[in-house]
Amino acid sequence: MPLTAILWLIGGLILTVLLGVALPERSGRIVVYGLASIFAGAIAAIAGAVLIGLQPMDDSLTLPMGLPWLGANFRLDPLSAGFLVVIDLSALFASIYAIGYGRHEREARRILPFYPAFLAGMNLVPLADDVFVFLFAWELMSLASWALVVSHHREPANLRAGILYLIMAAFGTLALLLAFGLLAGPAGDYAFAGIRNHHATPLIADLIFGLALLGAGSKAGLVPLHVWLPEAHPAAPSHVSGLMSGAMTKVAVYAFIRIVFDLVGTSAWWWATVIMALGAAGALLGILAAQMDRDLKRILAFSTVENIGFIFAGLGLALAFRDEHLGLAAALAMSAALLHALNHGLFKTLLFLGAGAVLNATGERNIDRLGGLIHRMGLTALCFLIGAAAISALPPLNGFVSEWLTFQAILLSPELSHWGLRLVVPAMGAALALSAALAGAAFVRAFGIPFLGRPRSLAADMAHEVDRFSLAGMFALAALCILVGILPGFFIDALGPMVVRVIGAQLPAQAGQAWLSLVPNPQAGSSYNGLMVILFMTVTAVLGAGIVHRLSGRRLRRADAWDCGFPDPSPITQYSGGSFAQPVRRVLGDFAFKVTETVEMPPPGDLGPARITVQLRDPIWEFVYAPLTRAVSWIADRLNPLQYLTIRRYLGLVFTALILLLLVLAIWQ
Amino acid sequence: MAIVPALMVQGGQMLLVLLLAPLLTGFVRKLKALLLRRRGPSLIQPYRDLLRLLKKEVVLAGSASSVFRSAPYVIFAAVWVAAALVPTFATGLMFSWSADLIAIVALLGTARFMLALAGLDVGTSFGGIGSSREMMIASLAEPAMIMSVFTLSLVAQTTQLSDIARFMLEHNVGLRVSLAMALVALLMVAIAENARVPIDNPATHLELTMVHEAMVLEYSGRHLAMIELGSALKLLLYVSLIGCVFLPWGIARADDAPGAYLLGLLLYVGKLGAGGTLLAVFETSIAKMRVFRVPEFLGAALMLALLAALLLFVSKSF
Amino acid sequence: MHSIQFDIAHLLASALVLASFMLLYQDRMFGLIQVFAGHAVVLALAVAWQAYVQDAPHLYVTAAIALVFKATIIPVALFRIVRRLEIHRNVEKVVGVGSTMLIGIGLVALSIAVMLPVTHRSGAYTSEDLVFALAVVLLGLLMMTTRRNAVSQVIGFMSLENGLILAAAGAKGMPLVVEISVAFSVLIAFIVIGVFLFRIRERFDSVDVQALDRFRGDRG
């Protein structure tokens, strides 16, 4: 019984919490992270086995907990199994990484107990089969991750991030709660099975959709609910940041799919357009912000916003196709979205782990104070490079495969009958293409500035390679990125059952295709074969190199950089993150962030440096969040005097209340 | 069709592009010189340059890392593989299914990614200028390219390049608004991607105006040779891409008679010549534009391509 | 026969309301206390009459309590307090007498409007008594909210409480009336002692509640 086994493992995680509290920090670190990696790995293995059919699907279980009259219902169906795999692959390697990384934590006691709790929460959400368990696990996940966000509590910025995060999380939970309230109906049947039977009226369904979008979106980082992401994800310890970006956002995606594709049952055409519009906007805004920022971990968090946008765009497409009963197309879009979820889980975790390694080695997150790290931490640099290439959707790595599938799905969308969709989809395609290209730029910057060139600070110069565990975690993820990139067929087939579960249709089996190439849509016959591409590239590269070395030997002389004849030894003259971003900032930053550049030139003869100051203002924050906070404090100020009235005035309040009620009564009678 | 001839065609094509690439570059240079009333270098000058570079030793900047050293080979490999998959004189290449048009665009993206990293690697100011501008240009050019790819594949019902070519060849596509727009967009992208005037000037080393040259500034010897060959290949790729899609006539199809192949070959060389001529004329008749006008140029391309795709989405008949 | 009983009950109850109005009207401290004593006496009479009518002897106890405690002890205590604390100055009001009166009349109207339609089922005395009792209660509350200083607020509260006792006595055969009136007397004793013994003189110059409120918690 896979479900039982998984629940036992989760129970193990929960017990690990106690170990985290009890054990001394040194041994606690090894035990907690060791156990966490074991449990996560086991869950991933079981769920994977379920997904590829080695284990029976769809088994359910009810524990005597949760809502008394309902019990705690759990179910393991393909959808949940798939997301468990996504979650626990990240969790597994992040935990291994943490065994070494954790050594540098000053207050490990603030992390060790919450880390396994966080994992447990994330694992419970996909298994939940009734509303209470779902929200319980959901909140547990939020709470534990919040504790991890504020674990470095001595930096005020982290505390602000914690507040913002927890409030946004509560907002999301409330939205989901209300959505479930509508789903359950007045009868209050909170079991998912009951919800599926109870069909909502169109209006209610629309309401549910909106609430689900708010709830899941606020956790996933869907624009405009993404503001907490770049604050909270970097604040946590790096392996946790990796999980929050790589795994937790996927849990939110799962919640969205579960509610909108599975539980509601019906859907309206405009839902898809809304999702796609938000997704595309998120992809663009996220990657632009990533291009502008200087903090390595914030860059990664913003790129998460982009990828989430990408995933949601795919989901929207799938929904649109499903509405019009275009089974194959819907399956294609859904597979693309799910595969991208898996990929993002892999390379975003990898990148955060890399950023953590840099942070450990140098104590710096600001890329403008780094540089030349590749000479001192070559292995980390290699892993980070693979991750960066993968996330920039470069063949033959995995990021490209999901992007390619999404484009293939978009190319099928002229079959859609609804005019609105026909207008939105190509625009979305353009936005996605643009954001993909920008991602390339962003990650050239994110890798090039810190790792290449010459060190810009002493810390960067003193850097040293990280420990074996950290490297192991990163290399495993990098290997997976490559594997998914060159053998996508198997993974897409593995995702098949999930797609069938929510779409009802499935792609033709890919593993059977000639030369293991990818032919999602036989009658179009478009195909891609990562294996071949990598083979070709290696062959040609080796061939070329061989021939060249044969012709010209390996003569090589080290010298100063030429730099058009006037090299400057000072590393400040290198291009920095800020200057690298300048062209894109000038071109696109303006409409998104109201960028203002001011240059202060010293008067002629003055030898002082000229300064350029750049200001970014996030319109979403200014026009949505700031007014809200202002409103709350305004009301609070207006009400506050009620604390300082005289007794006589309080009596007056009682008196008026009494008179009012009596009047009501007199009129009512 | 049988394996052996298929392999021959595939291999022949790969060799062909490799051999013709420098020639095309040389041809364009020569033509530009003639148009400017200069004698100009001989057609085979690029081959000479490559050999000379190969003979020279590599002078490597002290701060250069393995990225810098491996980049030329990766770039070369990526571009070559991409070029190998573009039908030149024959469709139905043996390995054409291993990458479709989107993948080809992405392969060029890989090459660009490595090149930009190489530009940053030495840690000079010029390398940085080059990379950042290159990425800015690319981040507009690539979506434009993708959108015109969309247009093509919406017409041809596939993203498989050789299938698109065959479709263009066999079906009477006729003159279509969308295709015209896509063509224009594609041309603009091609100019940008190959660092030609007015986006960039391949001949200049005037620091502040260069983009591509600034990235490869630190390269020397065999590395530079690979880079040069790579960019030559890229130019050839674009010309033959446009050729095989928009003027596919004469491309030999699978299981055609050898004669057809020969004809295709001749026509292909002709197309290259025509493309080169057009490029030379265009470059000599226009001045390089400021870097920050480039986005407008490419933005126009993007809008055109998007419009083309949009038209097709709305109705197939455009 | 019933009618005369009814009329007397009616008379006494309305007298109580009248006394409340006089309390509202009164603006000298000593006068206020005297009027309150009168108020208590009227209450005692009304309760005694109810005791006689319902022949419920325990109500006599209540009447006695009212007479002894409220009509004599409390006023005396208040007199002493007022003298001790030198506050036998005018009772400063928040609202002018005229408007207070108007509001008071409005309240009486309200209590009639609320009560009469309701209570016709339960016997006649009760109904009348309840109307007046409610009126007295509301007037007492009004007095508490329109007076600034503690003694007059206390008096307002006690008049309110008189109204309650009247209602309780009016409720035919209601048990525990005595206990309740005792409990209330304790409450009042506490209040008076509170005013007296809360060390208020140690801390404030007057028992003006506003002075007491000067420090309304949570400032800084």
Add this chain to the structure above:
Amino acid sequence: MIDWASIAEPMVLAVPAGSAAILATLPGYRLSSKLNVLASLTTFLAALTLIVHRPPAGTFLLVDDLNVFLIVLNTFVGFTASAFSAGYISHELESGKLTPTYLRFYHAMYQVLMFGMNLALMANNIGLMWVAIELATLTTVLMVGIYRTHEAIEAAWKYFILGSVGIGLALFGTIIVYLAALPVIGEGLDAMAWNVLTTRASAFDPALLNLAFVFLLLGYGTKVGLAPLHAWLPDAHAEGPTPISAVLSGLLLNVALYAVLRFKILLAANEAALAPGPLMVTMGLASLSFAAFMLYRRRDIKRFFAYSSIEHMGIATFAFGMGGPLANFAGLLHMAMHSLTKSSIFYSVGHIAQVKGTQKISQITGLTATHPLLGWSLVAGVAAIAGVPPFGLFMSEFLVLSSTFARQPLLAVPLAFGLLIAFGALIWRLHKLAFGTPGPEEKSGPAPAGYKLVAIFAHLALVFVAGFYLPTSLTAWFQHVAALLG
């Protein structure tokens, strides 16, 4: 074999009363504080036996499904609070804030208060219940003023005046209820006995019941702390000794709400009477949203949590106002969970105020760093009171919200909104209190001995378990009561 039922019932009242008398005479505070704990413990045990052996309804005393759980809860929290105060009050004596005489008075009053509340809960007579609640009020007034500081006396005075007025209104309501019962049941005690009233309520004159309910809601509502009758509550909590704040929030509010519920049952039983729901829903919402906004400007930590008590009483009242099995269940659960959680919070706050030597939030920072055990207990408590799992309040709030939204979406929106606002305030303050680096000028005494924190963690453990597991027996009986509430 002793008949427990006959013994237990009087014991629940007699033990506090008797021990109060003894404590009033005992000198040394050490002994008396121990005795206080002992008395509370025995009361609790006696109350426990009531669950199993239910005595028959007497003329004055009644133990039925509705009140027995409140009695047990009441005595339990009373017990833990006495244990906490044993540790707390000694420190107050050492710090010279209290004198032994006042301590003796304090302990006696504590037991009187217990007696009053238990009596109010067990009374089978609306008049007796009123008297008991008045007694409880008086004692708490005295306890609130016990420090005799300027603020304390002001708070006590405010509490006293407002409380007395409330009590007065409640009495008027009680009288009217009696009048309503009079024609149906006839004169005498029966017309005031719960068990009789509840059964015959359908025959009462609805108009009278409505009138009565207005007065009762305002009267007892003042003690529940519903806005706009709440004014006494924050100051009384803030200025009194912390054990009393805990008892006020944890118990007295519940007792008052229990009284309102009792009368609500009467109205619910009578079809013709106006539904009490709308009134309670309105006042509940008002209290919730009002308190939520007030939280943002509080500077005193105890007053802060006092406002959160107002908020939660608002939620419970709202739930009962909504009615229906789900909402009522949620309301009962919410009452129980809130009193456990809030009292534990006040225990922590008491220790915090002692170690930091202040109640000003601005002068308390980084507790988890300076006093880990205390700090984390506060974090857990606030998380629980904010309604996040794995704590019990999550379940109750979940049920209130979802059931409301399914029936009256428009009502659920302000509810959710208020909850979110309050959540924000709680979290905001929590970060300030529990995390960050303490300022240099901030004084912080030695952490309290572990055993003093047992009560806190006992409560939190209960709330934690209730968060995901309620024993079926408990549930069945909650549901029975919920059905009874209508």
